[in-house]
Amino acid sequence: MLIRVGTMNESIEIKENERVDQLYSQNVKIIQSPEVFSFSLDAVLLADFAQFKSTAKIKIMDLCAGNGAIGLFASQKTKGQIDQIELQEKLADMGKRSILLNGLENQVHMHQLDLANTFTKFSKDSFDYVLCNPPYFKNEVSSKKNPNPYLAIARHEIKTSLSQVLQVASGLLKMNGKLYLVHRPDRFLDILNTLKENRLMPKRIRLIYPKRHQEANMVLIEAIKDGRPDGIRFLDPLYTYEGTEYSSEVKGLLYGNR
Secondary structure, three states, X not given: OEEEEOOOOEEEEOOOOOXXXXXXXXXXXXXXXXOOOOOOHHHHXXXXXXOOOOOOOOEEEEEOOOOOHXXXXXXXXOOOEEEEEEOOHHHHHHHHHHHHHOOOOOOEEEEEOOHHHHHHHOOOOOEEEEEEOOOOEOOOOOOOOOOOHHHHHHHEOOOOOHHHHHHHHHXXXXXXXXXXXXXXXXHHHHHHHHHHHOOEEEXXXXXXXXXXXXXXXXXXXXXXXXXXOOOOEEOOOXXXXXXXXXXXXXXXXXXXXX
């Protein structure tokens, strides 16, 4: 299937078993497939949590970018240049076509690249912001992994690790540049220790809960490179559901009715 876009009547290919989903609050379209890892609420929450300057002079990097959803959502908040790094070729290809589908090829750029090779393409100390929704689970022998390799790599630290992700993020950031990370609360201490090892000081933290009176299942963290070690702020919690429906805040993020 071909989708016609833009004034030049260009064609964007939608391949077999792919679909086009939309974040209605931003009118952003994302090419997805049930065969690979699709974006979920954590991507929407991270893009909303991040705070950018609107100027075109800033540079943003999206690590472990998947099909590019976070970078596309972030593009609606700034005129800055956004680069994305994704290891898996199929996901990177979907991301590239989603960029074209949204007419953002002059602002957002997807690179199919191993994080280990980041600095063969990008200079150190050159980015103002880094975004990352990394694999959450350690790659342990006892870990149950999805038989789908795309999903396994996206969820488990098979091809990268928290340590490598934060080392690359710190290397990319300018002094006082900001990292925005979404992860799991059960790795909070590991995250804090690894941030500190890489000159990244947490400044804003928000916990995400499925419902009231349940344990948090996500944490959003803003950290500053070479920031002062004090002044951490814990923001109001976010609840995903109110009863059986999305909370009013989540509805606003997804559908724009805040």
